[in-house]
Structure formats: C-alpha cells, structure tokens
Amino acid sequence: MTVEVGLLGPVELRLDGRPAALTGAPQRIVLARLALAAGRVVPTGELIEALWGDEPPDNAVGNLHSYVSRLRRHTGSDAIRREPGGYRLALPPDAIDTSRVERLVAAAGGQGDEQAAGTLAEALGLWRGDPLSDVADRLAFAPEVARLAEWRRHLREECLARRVAAGRAAETLPEIEAYATAEPMRERAHLLWMRALHQTGRTAEALAVARSFRERVVDEHGVDPSPALDELQQRILAEDPALRPAVRRPRPATPDRFFGRRDEMAELRASLSANRLTTVVGPGGVGKTRLTTEALTGDELVVELAERSVPADVAAAVAGALGLRATPRGAVAAIAERLGGTPAVLVLDNCEHLLDAVRDLVDQILVRCPRVRVLATSRQRLGVAGERVLRLGPLPEQDRVALFCDRAALLRSGFPADGRSRELAAEVCRLVDGLPLAVELAARREAVFGLAHLRDRLGEGLQVLEPARGGDRATAVSATVEWSYRLLDPAAQRLLDRLAVCRGGFGLDALPYFAADAEPLLAELVDASLVVCDVDADPPRYRLLDTVRHVGLSHLESEQAASAHRPQNTTTDKTHSSDMGDKSGGEEAPSKRRGEEAPSKRRGEGGAHINAEGEKQAAPTRHGKGDAHVSAEAEAREAHARWMLDFMTAIVERQRTRNPHTTPALRRELGNLQEAITWLGERDEGARLRAWAASAWTSAPDPGLTAQLVRDAPATVESETDALRAYAAGIGVWLDSNLAEGERLLGAAIAVLPPGHPMRVSALLARIANSMFAGRIDDVRSDALALRDEPGAAPWERVTAICCAALMDAYHGNSAAGLRWLETEGRGLPRDPLDGFEPFTVGELLAASDPRAALTSYDQSLLRSERAQLVYQANIARVARAAVLIRLGRRAEAVDACARTIAAVRSAGMTAQVWTILRLTAELLADLGEAGTAAALVAAADVDPYAPAVMGPDRERLAKLRADGDHPPMDSATAADYALAALARHQQGPGKERPASSRA
Structure with a gap:
C-alpha cells in the first residue's frame, strides 16, 4: 500500500492514490506535525502541545495514543513508528508533497531557464490551496503556515523570473x-x-x-x-x-584536475539554490573541502574553522572574515547586523570539532538573516532544523585510479600509463580506502618506491588501518596520515608533531624554535604532502592540513600520557629547567648549535631572561606542577610561545618606527598569537604577550583577539603583571566603545606601571583616545603633557598626544587655540614621514577657517596612513574629509565621500566613527531636501550609548536637524543601510547635478 501525505492545502492522507477519510481534527493535527518533521522523531510533548496548547486534558498521553492508533488503521503500523520519547513518520521522501517540491526545486537549480521554469511550474502545481488550511488556526502551526505561504510566493516569483530570462x-x-x-x-x-x-x-x-x-x-x-x-x-x-534576453552559449571545455564527483557536484549546487543550510558530511580526507571549493563562484564568504579550537572563536572568525573591527554587542549580533537582509552565501569549513558553537551561530543567522544561505563541511551533521545533508563516500574505482595516475605523473615524468600500471594503481587505491587525500598521499610516494613496491609495503602493514588515537573510528584518513608519517625520518616526525601546535600556519622564522637545521626536514614534509606550501606568499607560508595537525597533536598527547608514568628522579634529572629557553633531553637550542644565541635565550644574572630590547625578564615557569619530566606537548607549546614572544618583541619595536610591514605580519600570525596567549594563561609572559598584542593591534584589530583581551581583565591591579593585563583589557573594551570601563582599566594600569615602562606610553595614548570620545578635554590635555615628557616614548607617540589635545580645542569650537597649542607644545618634536595623524590634526584645525587647505591635509593624512597600513587612522581622515566637502557645498563629491566612508568604517567595525559619519550624512541630506531622513538619523544616534559625545559647534548643527515626532529606533547597521539608500537617490549620474529638492 502506497501512503502519501499532503500539506500544501488541507491536510490530506492518500492511500494508493485515493483520499482516506480522517474522522476528526486531532488526526489531521497529529498527521501534519509528524509530516512536517520530515522523518525526525516528534516528542510526545510537542504533539500534545499541537493538539491542546497550554491546556491539555488529564489523560492527554492516552488520548494521543488513541489518535495515533486510529491513524495507523489507515497507514499501517510501519508508517507511524513509536520511538523513545515520541513518534516518527517513516515514509519515502517523495511521499510528502513538500518533499516532492523540494526535489523539483533542487532539480531546477541545475537547469537552464526554459527547463527550470517548467520544473518550477510543476512544483507550484502541487499546491492545492493555502498550506495546512484546515489546521492553520492552531498556534503551533503558525510558523509553518507562514513559511510555506512565503515559499509559494518565492517559487512563483522564481518561476516567473526564469520565464522572463528565457x-x-x-x-x-x-x-x-x-x-x-x-x-x-x-x-x-x-x-x-x-x-x-x-x-x-x-x-x-x-x-x-x-x-x-x-x-x-x-x-x-x-x-x-x-x-x-x-x-x-x-x-x-x-x-x-x-x-535583454541573451543567447546562452556553452562554456568552453578546460582541463580539469578535479576528478569524479559529478553527481555530488550537481546535487550540491542544486541544494545551494534550494536550501538555506547545506552540510557536506563525510570522513576526514574524503574531499569535502575540495568539492565545496569547486562548487563556489568566488562571491561567497568562506570561513575556515580547522584552526579554531575555542567555541567562542566561531563567531569571532566569521566577524573577522566580514572585516569587523570590534563587536560591542557580541559577535553574533554584529554578524547579523552586517549581513542583514542582503543575499549572501556563508561557507563554514571544518565544523566537526566545534559543532555546538557552529549550530548555535547558524541557527541564529538563519533566523535573523532571511536571505543568507549557509554551506558547511563537517564530519557530522550540524543538527539544525531544515538542514540538507550531502554525504560523501570514497571515490569510485575509475575516478580514484584516474586521480592517482594524474598526481603520480606530475611527480615522475616517466610514470607508465599502461594497463598493468592502472591495475597496480587500483590495488594501491583500495589499500588506502579510496579516500582522495589518502590516494594523493600514496601517489606522491610512488615516485620513491614505484607502484609494485608501494603496493607491497602497504600490504605488509605500513598502512595504519586503525584510526588515529582520539579519532573517529569510522575514519580512515588518520590512518593514511599515520602511514605517511611512519615513512618519515624520525627527526621529520618530531618536527611535524611539534609544528602541530601552530595555528593558522607558520613561516620560516618559526622553524628554529622547533628543531635544529629544520629546513631540510620541512622540505621532506612538504614533499610528503603533510605540510602545504604557499610559495607565492611573501614571505612563503606553510601550514599543516587539518587531519595531519590532528594526528600530530594526538602524538603529543600520547607522549604526554606516557611521560606521566615514567619514573621520576628529581635529584639527578638535570636535563630540564624552568626556563622556556632550555630543551629537553639535554639538547641545545638550534641557535646555540650554530654558535650563537637567540635573543630569547640570552640570560642575565639569577636565571632571568634578557629580551631583544635588553630588558631583564623573569624566567617563565613550565607547566607540569614541578614534574621533572616535561611532556612533549608542553615542550612544543613552550617553543611556540617563545616564538610568539620574540615575534611580538620585534613587532612592538618595528611599530615604534611605523614600519608598514607590521600590520600584515600581525595578521599572518593572529591565530598563533591567540594560541600562545591561551597557553601562557596568567603567567608573566602571558600578561606581557597580551599587552604587546593590544598595543600592536590597535591600528587594525580583530574581533576574536579583542574578545580574548577583554576576557582577561583583572579584578584588582596591584602588580606589574596585573597592570599589563588591565592595559590589554582596557584596549579591548575601548575598541568595543565601553568608555567607562576603558577609563577604569587604563587608569589602574597607568597608576602601577612605572615611568619609562614601554606599555605605560601605550596606556597613556589609549586613555587619551578614550577621553576624547567621552569629551573630557582636561583629561586629554593632562595625559598629553604627561606623555610628551614620558621617557622612552617614540616621536610619533609624543606628536600624537599633543595633536589629540589640540583636536579637543577644535571640537569645542576654538580651532585657533588648538593651532596655538600645537605650535607651542609641539615645537621641537621630531616628525615621522609615515605619521598620518599630524596632517589629519592640521586639517581639523583648518577646517573652519581654510577648508580647502584642510582638504589638502586630509589627503596627505590618507596617503601616509594607507602607506603604513593604518586602517583606523585612514578612516578617521575619510570622515573628516567628508565633513569639509559637506560644509563647502560640494554636494556631488560629498554624497560619494559619505557613501564610501560609511562602507569603510562599517567594514572596519568602527562603531563610534559609523555614528560620526551618519551624523554628517544627516547634515548633507538635510541640505539636499531630506529633512525627515536627516532627523531620523540624528535621533538614532542620540539614543545609542555607543555614539560618541557631541561637542562644540556640532551641537548647534545637530540641534537644527532634530525634529519633533517619533522616529523608528535603529541600530548602527540599520541606520547605515538607511543612510546609504538615501545617498543612492542623490548619486551623480550623467548630466548635471540634481537640484537639492530632487528625490529621484
């Protein structure tokens, strides 16, 4: 007997093509709720709620069983199954009309316009009326009724659009x-x-x-x-x-080294068109990422999660990929505001180790961003409602052999292409389970062993068939990695394991921290495809594949467990010390073997470190609670942390001279920096690294790092370590526009850090910026004078402090006083050719009296800031330049400048500057005849606590723009969209500038 269920109209049960008479509403309600679950178990409580709402009868469970029993008389017992906790409707996919529509829509996604229009018309023909019309009055069905009705409208529009396109x-x-x-x-x-x-x-x-x-x-x-x-x-x-309709021509054939997966590719593309969430699922190494990459067009937002280890990093990674600078309301809210109602495809790659965090984020994005589609890859499905799962298995034999032979021929020009070779290749591919990554690894060893010997060595057990320690037992790729790992030289094995602690890759500068004479070993790892090399990057960049990194970390964990059971001799074992610079097993550091000492290894009296700046530092304490034996993982992470400490020492020194390569270097090592901060924890080195990170990232920060700094705020500030943590957290909360907390933390740090301390200068500069946003002119002036006389301050830091105080005069309406201050207090201070803040300040001071000269200064500031890759500084110059264009009456230029600046500061996540440029845009729009739009923008800024204080003449300007009446509340993202839409109406087109009253 064939059982079918209809939901696209009155709830209908059909048996062998004929309608079955359902005796009452309860049966239709139960049937509808089970069918909407699409094969998932519906909890008993959910069915009871659908039947009776908040007032179920005393015998609700018994009544429910009765209704189910009556349904089973029609469908048979196999169709409605009792499961732990509820019931499940077990029918073939096409037995429910909504599923048939989904199949047709998926098919249409891969068809041309003419054929797709017919397929969509067929799908629309499955609607028999309003969806769930005879149970639509039940509150429990309201979301589904709305969803299905909107789906019908969307499909009708898509069908009409395809017909027009055809x-x-x-x-x-x-x-x-x-x-x-x-x-x-x-x-x-x-x-x-x-x-x-x-x-x-x-x-x-x-x-x-x-x-x-x-x-x-x-x-x-x-x-x-x-x-x-x-x-x-x-x-x-x-x-x-x-x-106009165009003739569609087939794409020319091109060489394609992506083998097989044609059906999977078509299914994936169709699913991306038809479903809000698609997850590609399969074991490690099966080719999920490669298939996804091949299916993308290049317009998607791709976020790689393989190197993320903390659940909170998921949302931070997406925020960072969107270019958000800070997320004061939380990363999820910021992402939702940025994506909003715009169409987009978000790709989340390698989600398996962060399932809960990914599930929560995707759930919220799908609810809050109605036009965003999500594509995920994972070893497990996400478990989000409406998720379309595509499962990948091993390659078919023909495709896997083609892949093997292609890759082997790339490495050996004499690779035979005869029938015997293909037979041997097929045997090798079977021995590695036909997984693409495993096949490629085996092909790369063919050039070493030849086909026959490679097959024999695999058959003798060199392939590790058991899963890697801690891995998924259904996964074979870790075994493939283990096999490739065992073919390595022992020194290369040790290096690979230790490099696994790197997050986001590494450069050649990292190698000496992990092994002596590591370059030849790295070459072996690259040749074995265990390390990926990007030689086009400058400098070259290396990274471990996700599965390889997982295996390496499992090795370190196993060594750690083994070391915990070794006998200890705390009186005679002298091969380890508490110094991060010492090596285990009596080995010397790489730099010592070459007859020189690395900066982090130089020692002063008492076992203290001497850093690259010649400062004495306390020796770090190893993890391990006093154990004589230090685990392999601890050694690797200590070496990694030492690399990051030396790296950040150099970065901070380079930053003092405004080296333009500082920001790109920081961005490359962001993952490693966060990993080292996490490992060092509350140690002195951890506090120092946090402080350096905060100082270096102020110009172009990352939401994930910002959140990490804020999380480590100390409760009290008594020691230097407390002060460094407070400074770092203060930078974080300032970036999030929490000015009061920023003042507290920065003030506490300054009170403890002694004069001449390198971070005291940075803390003073940060507090000056914080006070500027809060409008405290006396605090800015006091800190500026203190910083000017601070020992060890860089020339640009002294000039910046004096400029900030001068700006406060300008913002309070006294530019002449600001010019006098800059001339008097800045006299004798050396100028930095890469400093864009001084010309910005001059522009601000001239804006009222000589706006054309101010524009020249702003242009100079932009040029310098972009040359030094100082995103924050460049954007504040853009804001100021737009203000002068507005007040000069150069409307067409001002419209364009405002639109570009809104996009720039929004992309950088500069919340305070977003509101500043929106207030300026309101002034421009009022001049263009849009008083209502201007008033709405000003009202939105007035009520947002993250909008900066209004000072000086700006108060009078904004007061004129305010209007009585209610205005819809808008956050910064909504207000920015509102402003951009208004500006678009006044964009300069062909011909003359539009009159101010034009709304066309």
Whole structure:
C-alpha cells in the first residue's frame, strides 16, 4: 500500500492514490506535525502541545495514543513508528508533497531557464490551496503556515523570473501583472513587472511602475524601497543590454584536475539554490573541502574553522572574515547586523570539532538573516532544523585510479600509463580506502618506491588501518596520515608533531624554535604532502592540513600520557629547567648549535631572561606542577610561545618606527598569537604577550583577539603583571566603545606601571583616545603633557598626544587655540614621514577657517596612513574629509565621500566613527531636501550609548536637524543601510547635478 501525505492545502492522507477519510481534527493535527518533521522523531510533548496548547486534558498521553492508533488503521503500523520519547513518520521522501517540491526545486537549480521554469511550474502545481488550511488556526502551526505561504510566493516569483530570462516576457507579462497587482507591497513582483515591460518595449510603463511602487511604499510605511528598485530603474534608463534576453552559449571545455564527483557536484549546487543550510558530511580526507571549493563562484564568504579550537572563536572568525573591527554587542549580533537582509552565501569549513558553537551561530543567522544561505563541511551533521545533508563516500574505482595516475605523473615524468600500471594503481587505491587525500598521499610516494613496491609495503602493514588515537573510528584518513608519517625520518616526525601546535600556519622564522637545521626536514614534509606550501606568499607560508595537525597533536598527547608514568628522579634529572629557553633531553637550542644565541635565550644574572630590547625578564615557569619530566606537548607549546614572544618583541619595536610591514605580519600570525596567549594563561609572559598584542593591534584589530583581551581583565591591579593585563583589557573594551570601563582599566594600569615602562606610553595614548570620545578635554590635555615628557616614548607617540589635545580645542569650537597649542607644545618634536595623524590634526584645525587647505591635509593624512597600513587612522581622515566637502557645498563629491566612508568604517567595525559619519550624512541630506531622513538619523544616534559625545559647534548643527515626532529606533547597521539608500537617490549620474529638492 502506497501512503502519501499532503500539506500544501488541507491536510490530506492518500492511500494508493485515493483520499482516506480522517474522522476528526486531532488526526489531521497529529498527521501534519509528524509530516512536517520530515522523518525526525516528534516528542510526545510537542504533539500534545499541537493538539491542546497550554491546556491539555488529564489523560492527554492516552488520548494521543488513541489518535495515533486510529491513524495507523489507515497507514499501517510501519508508517507511524513509536520511538523513545515520541513518534516518527517513516515514509519515502517523495511521499510528502513538500518533499516532492523540494526535489523539483533542487532539480531546477541545475537547469537552464526554459527547463527550470517548467520544473518550477510543476512544483507550484502541487499546491492545492493555502498550506495546512484546515489546521492553520492552531498556534503551533503558525510558523509553518507562514513559511510555506512565503515559499509559494518565492517559487512563483522564481518561476516567473526564469520565464522572463528565457525570453518569454511577452507571454508571461499578464501573469506577472496580475500577481504584482494582488501583491501591491511585494517588491520583487514589481521588479519582475518592470523587467517584463522593458523587454517588451514598454519602457515608459516600466518606469511608471517604479514610481507608483515607491509612492505606495512611502505613503503606507514611511520608508523607501530597497536600492534594488533604483538600480533597476537606472539600468533601464541606461539600456543595459544584460536586461535583454541573451543567447546562452556553452562554456568552453578546460582541463580539469578535479576528478569524479559529478553527481555530488550537481546535487550540491542544486541544494545551494534550494536550501538555506547545506552540510557536506563525510570522513576526514574524503574531499569535502575540495568539492565545496569547486562548487563556489568566488562571491561567497568562506570561513575556515580547522584552526579554531575555542567555541567562542566561531563567531569571532566569521566577524573577522566580514572585516569587523570590534563587536560591542557580541559577535553574533554584529554578524547579523552586517549581513542583514542582503543575499549572501556563508561557507563554514571544518565544523566537526566545534559543532555546538557552529549550530548555535547558524541557527541564529538563519533566523535573523532571511536571505543568507549557509554551506558547511563537517564530519557530522550540524543538527539544525531544515538542514540538507550531502554525504560523501570514497571515490569510485575509475575516478580514484584516474586521480592517482594524474598526481603520480606530475611527480615522475616517466610514470607508465599502461594497463598493468592502472591495475597496480587500483590495488594501491583500495589499500588506502579510496579516500582522495589518502590516494594523493600514496601517489606522491610512488615516485620513491614505484607502484609494485608501494603496493607491497602497504600490504605488509605500513598502512595504519586503525584510526588515529582520539579519532573517529569510522575514519580512515588518520590512518593514511599515520602511514605517511611512519615513512618519515624520525627527526621529520618530531618536527611535524611539534609544528602541530601552530595555528593558522607558520613561516620560516618559526622553524628554529622547533628543531635544529629544520629546513631540510620541512622540505621532506612538504614533499610528503603533510605540510602545504604557499610559495607565492611573501614571505612563503606553510601550514599543516587539518587531519595531519590532528594526528600530530594526538602524538603529543600520547607522549604526554606516557611521560606521566615514567619514573621520576628529581635529584639527578638535570636535563630540564624552568626556563622556556632550555630543551629537553639535554639538547641545545638550534641557535646555540650554530654558535650563537637567540635573543630569547640570552640570560642575565639569577636565571632571568634578557629580551631583544635588553630588558631583564623573569624566567617563565613550565607547566607540569614541578614534574621533572616535561611532556612533549608542553615542550612544543613552550617553543611556540617563545616564538610568539620574540615575534611580538620585534613587532612592538618595528611599530615604534611605523614600519608598514607590521600590520600584515600581525595578521599572518593572529591565530598563533591567540594560541600562545591561551597557553601562557596568567603567567608573566602571558600578561606581557597580551599587552604587546593590544598595543600592536590597535591600528587594525580583530574581533576574536579583542574578545580574548577583554576576557582577561583583572579584578584588582596591584602588580606589574596585573597592570599589563588591565592595559590589554582596557584596549579591548575601548575598541568595543565601553568608555567607562576603558577609563577604569587604563587608569589602574597607568597608576602601577612605572615611568619609562614601554606599555605605560601605550596606556597613556589609549586613555587619551578614550577621553576624547567621552569629551573630557582636561583629561586629554593632562595625559598629553604627561606623555610628551614620558621617557622612552617614540616621536610619533609624543606628536600624537599633543595633536589629540589640540583636536579637543577644535571640537569645542576654538580651532585657533588648538593651532596655538600645537605650535607651542609641539615645537621641537621630531616628525615621522609615515605619521598620518599630524596632517589629519592640521586639517581639523583648518577646517573652519581654510577648508580647502584642510582638504589638502586630509589627503596627505590618507596617503601616509594607507602607506603604513593604518586602517583606523585612514578612516578617521575619510570622515573628516567628508565633513569639509559637506560644509563647502560640494554636494556631488560629498554624497560619494559619505557613501564610501560609511562602507569603510562599517567594514572596519568602527562603531563610534559609523555614528560620526551618519551624523554628517544627516547634515548633507538635510541640505539636499531630506529633512525627515536627516532627523531620523540624528535621533538614532542620540539614543545609542555607543555614539560618541557631541561637542562644540556640532551641537548647534545637530540641534537644527532634530525634529519633533517619533522616529523608528535603529541600530548602527540599520541606520547605515538607511543612510546609504538615501545617498543612492542623490548619486551623480550623467548630466548635471540634481537640484537639492530632487528625490529621484
């Protein structure tokens, strides 16, 4: 007996194609809830809630069992199954009409316009009326009713769009017009109507549709349509040929070294078109990432999670990929605000070790960002509602052999391509389970052993068939990595294991910290495909594949467990010390073997370290609670931390001279820096590393690092270590615009750090910036004078402090006093040719009296800041430059400058500057005749605690823009979108500048 369920209309049960008579509403409710679960178990409590809401009868469970029993009389016992905790509807996928629609939509995603239109029409034909119409009054079904109704509208629009794209605008136009008339507030319907009218030569009518829709939206909702309407209108006026139907030509054939997976590729692309969430699932090394990469177009936002180890890093990684500088309301909220209602594809690669965090993030993105689709790769499904799972298995034999032979021929020009070689290659591929990564690793050893010997060595047991320690027992790739690992020289094995603690890769400068004479060993690892080399990077960059890194870490953990059971002799074992610079097993550091000492290894009296700046530092304490034997993992992580300490010592020194290579170097090692900070914990070295990181990252920070610094804020500040932690946390909260907490932490650090301490200068400079945003002119002036006289301050730091105090005069309306201050207090201070802050300050001081000279200063500031890769400084110059253009009345330039600056500061996550440029945009829009828009932007800034204080003449300017009446509340992201839409209406097009009153 064939059982089918219909949800796209009244709830319907069909048996062998004929409707079955359901005796009452409870049976339809139970059937609908089970069918909507798509084969998942529905808990008993959820079914009871759907039946009776918050007031179930005393015998609710018994009544539910009765309703299920009656349903089973129709469907048979196999269709509705009792499971632990609930019931499950076990039917084939196509037995439910929603599943049939999903299949058709997926098929349409891979078809041309003409065929896809027919497939989508077939899908729409499965609707028999309003979805779930006979149970729609139940509150429990409200979300599903809304979702299915919206899905139907979306599919209808997509079907109409495909028909128009196929050149059938004329015959489709009546249907589009009827649909748009029935949906007067549906923007996409009207965009389709405009396109169809334009394609059929009725361009004037298409423009009239645009005007009518705009007026209706403004009148009924008080907001403007999305920028898409303006964009289409402009393209129609410009006679964009892309709006006309085009003849589609097949793409020319190109060599493709991606083997097999044709069906999986088609299924993945179809799923990306049809589903909000798609997860590619399979064992490590099966090719999930490669398949995903091949399916992408290049417009997606790709976030690699393999090197992330902390759940909180998931959202931070996405925020960082979006270019957010800080996330004062939390990373998830910032991501949702940035993505908003714009269409986007977010790719999360290697999610298996952070499933809970990824699941929570994806869940919120899907709810809060209705036009975002997510593609994930993982060894396990995420478990999010509506997730489409694509499972990858080993390559078919023909494809795996082709892959092996292709890769082997790349490494050996004489690789035979005869039938016997293919037979041997097939045997080798079977021995490594046909997993793509394992096949490629084996192919690279063919050049060493030849096919026959490679097959024999694998058959004798050199392939490790058991899973790696701590790995998934269903996974064979770790065994493949173990096999390749065992073919390495023991010294290369040790190096590989120790490099596994690196996160995000490493450069050649890291190697001496992990092994002596490591370059030849690294070459062996690259040749074995255990380390990936990017020689196009400058400098070259290396990283371990995810599975290789996992195996290396498992080796370190196993050595640690073994060392815990070794007999200890604390009186005679002198091969280890508490100094991070010493090596285990009596080995000397690499630099000593070459007859020289690395900076971090130089020692002063009492066993203290002498760093690269010649300062004495306390010797770090090893982890291990006094054990004589130090674990391999601890040794590797101590070496890694020592690398990062030396790296940051050099970075801070380079930063003092505004070296333009500082920021790129920091970005390369962000993952390693965070890993070292986590390992060092509350040790003195950890506090020092946090402080250096905070100082170096101020110009172009990362949300993940910002959050890490904030988490380590000390409760009390008594020692130098406390002060360094307080300084680092103070930088973090300042970047998050928490000015009060920033003042507390920075003040506590300054009170403890002695004069001349390198971080005291940075703390004073940070507190000056904090006080500026809070509008405290006396505090800025006091700290500026203190920093000017601070021992050890760099020239640009002294100049910056004096400039900040001068700016406060300008912002309070007394630019002349600021100029006098800069001349008097800055006299004799050396100037830095890479310092863009001084010309920015001069521009601010001249803006009121000589705006054209101010523009020249801002341009000089931008040039210097971009040359030094100082993102923050460049953006504040952009904000100031836009302000002068507005006040000079250069409207067209100002419109363009405001739009570009909003995008720049928003991309950098500079919350305070976002509000500053939005206030300036409000001033410009009021001048262009949009007083209501201007008032709404000013009102939004007035109520947001993260907007900077308003000082001096700006108070009077903004007061004139305010208007009585209620304005919709907007956060910075919404306000930015609102402003950009308004600016788009005034973008300079062909011909003369529009008049100020124009709203076209």
